[in-house]
Amino acid sequence: MKLLLNIKKENDDLGKQVNNLANKLPLTNYIKHCFAILLFACSLSIKAQQIPYNDGKAYTIGDIAVIGNTAFEAQTIVTYSGLQKGQAITIPGEEISAAIKKLWNSKLFSDIEIYLTKVEGDTAFLEIRLSDLPQLNELKINGVKKSKIEGIIKENKLEKGVKVTENLITTTKNYLTNKYQKDGFYNTKVLINTIDIKDSLATARVNMVINIDKGEKVKIDDIVINGNEVLSDKTLRKSMKNTKKKNILRFLKRSKYIEADYKEDLVSLIDKYKENGYRDARILSDSVIVNDNQTISLKIDLEEGEKYTFGDITFIGNTVYSNQYLNRILRIKKGDTYNGVLLQKRIADDTKPDGFDITNEYQNHGYLFSTINPVEVSADNNVIDMEIRIIEGKPAYFNTVSVVGNDKTNDHVIYREIRTRPGQLYSKANVVRTVRELGQLGFFDAQEISPDFKNANPNEGTIDMEYSVKETGSSQIELQGGYGGGGFIGTLGLSFNNFAIKDIFKKEAYKPIPMGDGQKLALRLQASRFYQTYSFSFSEPWMGGKRPVQFSSSLSHTKQFLYDYQTGNADKSRSFNITGITFGLAKRLTVPDDYFTLSQALSYQRYDLNNYNTGLFTFGDGFSNNLSYTVGLSRNNTSVDPIYPTGGSNFSVTAKLSFPYSLVNGVDYTALKNERDDNFAILTDPDATAAEQADANTRISEIDQERYNWLEFYKVKFKADWFAQVIPNTDLVLKPSVEFGFLGAYNQDRGVIPFERFFLGGDGLGSYSLDGREAIALRGYPNQSLSTNDGGTIYNKFSLELRYPITLKASAKIYGLTFLEGGASYNNFRDYNPFDLKRSAGVGLRIFMPAFGLLGIDFGHGFDNVPGDTEKSGWQTHFIIGQQF
Template identity: 65%
Template sequence: MWKRYLGVFILLLLTFTKYATAQETTIDKGKKYILGGIEVTGVKSFNKQTVITYTGLRNGQEITVPGEQISKVISKLWGLNLFSDINIYKTKVEGNKIFLELNVTELPTLSDVKVTGIKKKKVEDIVKDADLKKGKKVTEGFIANTKNYLLNKYKKEGYYNTKVNINTIPDTTETNAVRMVVAIDRGEKVKVKDIVFEGNEKLSDNKLKKAMKNTKEKFFGRFWKKSKFIPEDFKTDLTSIVDKYKENGYRDARITSDSIIFNDDNTLDINIKLQEGERYYFGDIDFVGNTAYSDEFLGRILGLKKGDVYNGVLFDKRIADNTKPDGRDITNQYQNNGYLFSQINPVEVSAKNDTIDFEIRIIEGKLAYFENVTVSGNDKTNDHVIYRQLRTKPGQLYSKDNVVRTIRELGQLGYFDPESINPQIKDANPEAGTVGIDYGVVEKGSSQIELQGGYGGGGFIGTLGLSFNNFSIRNILNGEAYKPVPMGDGQRLSLRLQASRYFQTYSFSFMEPWLGGRKPVQFSTSISRTLQFRYNPRTGDADKDARFVITGATVGLAKRLQWPDDYFQLSHALSFQHYNLQNYYTSLFTFGNGYSNNLAYTIALSRNNTSVNPIFPMAGSEWNISLKLSPPYSLFNNIDYANLGDDPEYQTINAQNEVVPDQAKIDQEKYKWLEFYKVKFSGNWYTNLVAKLVLKTGVEFGFLGAYNDDRGVIPFERFFLGGDGLGNYTLDGRENIALRGYPNQSLSGQDGSTVYNKFSLELRYPITLKPTASIYGLTFVEGGSAYDNFNTYNPFNLKRSAGVGVRIFMPAFGLLGIDFGYGFDPIPGEIEPSGWQTHFIIGQQF
């Protein structure tokens, strides 16, 4: 930049008299003049008067030529980054008046970009990330920055020999514009052929190579971690090698040199020289300055004692584990109990022979209390919905654990992008012992349109639903609140229509998570009606005169518990269904005209401590155990179900004119009021293996039983195993249990099963977790079994499957996905394995 100003200054000295007459060949140095006029030349796209106005010069103004004012004008114009050259000339002098010419050369603007050498679908990302937008001023620096960005981008992907050539071509269709052509030649990926260590005797080559998480040797069959070479990752791996030594007691280990040798076959070799040093052991570990906790208590958290092999990495993590915000370490112990301003400093005080003594010096500071707690970024969700979820309240003792828990619960509301919740500590005052915190949130769409499809029960099943997950029922009569519906109070309202050729189902549900607004007591209610027609599986025809009408309603209450911890929830529900059969003869019942009533109470205990994102949990677990039961009518109705056929009221005369039990009447009496109990358990555990690779482990079990063996197990409420878990085309209480790799409901009999279990393992990895769409891929293995009664139940005689799939969650449509599963076992009645099955997942999550 200084060269530019020096050039301008010299140019002023040499050419200031460019247009002067013979009588006006000199100007007194630093003489004051009155500006008589200024002319702008060289502009193409700018208004001349605009340029003059920006200089700040005006006719009649007193200026010194040459002087500081002229220099400031030039600096100001350079600062606009709009010109490639700026010159000021004197055109004439009349007495004490001076006339100037401002000559500028405009920078061209970018009108179009063409990128070659990469796939078309990647061009848009390049243009966006490199900021190659139309109207951008094209400077040498801009071109150089674009080139460096592309070189670094592809270097990070392993294209170490990438070449980028950028040319600009004048665009004659626009004023002072250029087209840019970006030619990219990525070349071949540079892969690591050999990693050679020198000087390592204590740790083997294999152990050190395993410590290098990002830089791997090339060999046939490696697919889980590519062997591309990325310099930044390699530097990280060098640190990991030293850490590996520290974990094994070699505190003084260091890398003396590392070199890279490029081979002719587009690979490279890495040579790493090491100095291992001697192995060390922990000596005395003393705590200094601690008054809140005893040495013994802090020692248990540290978990290291005199004589243990020195492990510097573990030692640092036990002091403060930066990889786990809720880790069990000494720093968190203090911060979870109000000591925000505490400082934990481990100091090596002695190293004698092979033993190292430490002092852990603690400055506890004052206890910190929350003074201000605020939330920002919520435009739709009302403040009270957020504040009732906060576990950090003004006047409350600071707790890092409560901050982490608040982030989790805000993320699981479903109204905000869980990856963007950002708590900011502010106004921290160590002397006063006060602190403020602001939870920054980014809202996302919480309402959904459910479009679900699948095959089941002999035909295509379609579902249309509207789900408003942040509804405001108190504003339902407020016309101004409809944007497009009243939102912001955290209630859930759902309307659903499900239909096929053989049935129609209508349902409505409402849920208030904070009944009364003071405590997390969840109230829910739902009503539904379904009309099901009998169909012929051979012809596929539906008989509209043979129908099964089901009307139901449910009311539920759920409360968050405080014991054993407040991740537990206890829920209660009272449900009633009325089943009305009209000329509906199937294998389920011996009667086709009649009715049944199902009055049941359900109690469930659940626990959910999964991590922030409910779409892609990376840690924690969720499980639920429930008991659904009806009143034991047979205990007090004085009906002898074992000998009911002996009662003349339940007898009929057959074709041979014999008196026989009327099974239709008997079953009508048995099922007038359904009597049963149903036990279910489901659990999922999420384990973060490495980076964002997550293992989901799942277990399910269900059992349907009867109080009275003479009444038997009811034909309702049964389990149907196999397929994608869709096909819930009846509301007779049946449950469709997914087991991929098999056709829907194919692993249970026609009447369903009374007992089942299922085990699954699923590896998940996210492609993107952005608010607009969360996408992750998965692989799975699972197995399950279903039986007609408990006597034949064998939990380990499983129908097994494995496969791959992908899930896409969009706020407006919910979860979408597809799975390709291979069933290793034959379905009942077949000989060959089930083989490959494709499952489309819409509006459902495994």
């Protein structure tokens, strides 16, 4: 910016002399002009008698001229500057400085100067000289692949027409240099040139050429550590999490050199000493040595110092909590090896917002403004006495609590999940829990939810809380086609996860559908040559609006046709129909804690068989009724993102029970079983006549129709998942899981029903056999291949999954995974062996897009054989739609 007031006067070249002197000095443009102003002011003080009008005298602007290379109208520039003809100004004074500043802040001009061209009595004539900032015309980027150019343009906002400023050039250069240095190109050089375009257009334009020379990728050949005797080189190198030397066995951490990571790792190296009692350890020097083979070596000289232990630890200033209680939280005793890192974590663990430390204990009980500082008061004989000085401050209360960013979701849906209320005592735990609950809704980007403190007033003990959210698409559409079950399968599904049923008859609410009340509505249609299925479901998470009691309902109908082995087509005259309806209630509990949910459901299914004879059912014509009650207890404290949890656990245990009809219906099932066994013996007797076998088969069907008229069973299932960060504050997550299921009968003479069974193996998405079965995933094996044809009555499964995110943006969450898992299916407890498993391992990818839900692919290798085969299963490919393992 040129803050220069030039004075043109015949026979007076003072301004020119000052400018010439400033331009001869090796200064930046900005400093040159500041220097020119200084010289000009000094000269004025010497020649004041020659320039009497430059003594802060008041003038009236006679006229303002505008010259320079600009596409703007002169009157537009004058108006924007704030100066106007007839205005009273002081020369020198604030008016001209303010006008220059205002023009500069518009970010439209360069070389802004205002000249005093003429003085007539008390009238001053001004001239504004400026040039438009040039616009970017063409951009050429050399040194990178063509596929990368679009990303560079977008990330640096280098679109055609953008104003080319020094700041734009500098930030672009720094961005590209840092970008490639982070990828291991330590010697990256970026050169940016601009070329003025000389044409007839009034607008100033430039072409820009960016030359990127990444050089060779620089890897770390060796890390040499000198001065260490207590801790080994291996231990110290391991403490450097992001800086590793070359090793062909390492694939999670590359050996590229990134200066910022290296500096951070030097701190980690000293922290490793502090964890072991050496509080005086320090880096004496570190250097980067460039080798001849395009690698570098790092040399670190350090001094370990002496080992220290903790002495007396005294708390000062605490009135809310006793010394004994604070000592229980600190968990450090006199005589323990000094550990400065552990001490800091026990006082305030920045890696765990809900950690068990002294700071959180105070903040969870209202003392937001408390400060806790550990101070060493003595270090005699390498024994450190500590004072932990506490300033408790006033308890803080929420004054206002607000939410911003929700354009679609109604306020009451959010506020009912918020655990911080106006007038309530501040609690950090409640703030952390609120962030989790809002993330679990699925309506907002869990990575973007931010609790912001506003207007904190330690004197009055009040604070305003504002939760900032970013909404994501909460409706999903499923439209797909594929081949399976012997034919083409078409699916149309609509899922509205933030529905508002109260607005269903309001025309203006369809944008495109009524939304905002947090309800869920799903419609699904799937059809092929062999079956059709229709389903509808609706749930309200806060029935009545006052308590977190979820009401859910679903209605479904499926129709399956028998496969004709002669024609290979579906026989439409032979069908198996299932119609079902379910109502459920789920209530959030308060004990043992409010992560628990008690759920209950009442369901009814009607199975109709029309000339549908298979190996599973012994009667081809008839029906079965399934009236059952399901009760479940679950606990979910995963955080924060439901798509990619990084901590917590999720477990559930459910029991599905039918009424024990055999106790009250007066049927002698022992006699029926004996009669069935007798007829089955006739049916399998090679000496029996055809008529006898036909009669026996008819009687077996009649007996089974009576046995399965009303289904009698109980089914128990258990599932648990855990999530843990492998390295604190990273997104590398380990997920162990365990599952178990058992289907039993009250009356052994009546037997286990042919429905509700477990079919293990494959992707877990089920198949075209819609007989109430449960498909259990076990990757690395074909679908449902690890159970018998009739399905298992017992199964167990164990898995271990390692996940790493590629991106967790709201538009698409993508993560990769590797897995180990094993499981098995059994028909009775006599054969049950939880350690006799079918094992597999593999890799996979998951993509979650709000409009389409979860999609994925897994490549699993089965190490064992499928029952009936002698060869191991080998590699299997699984496509995942709408679920997670």
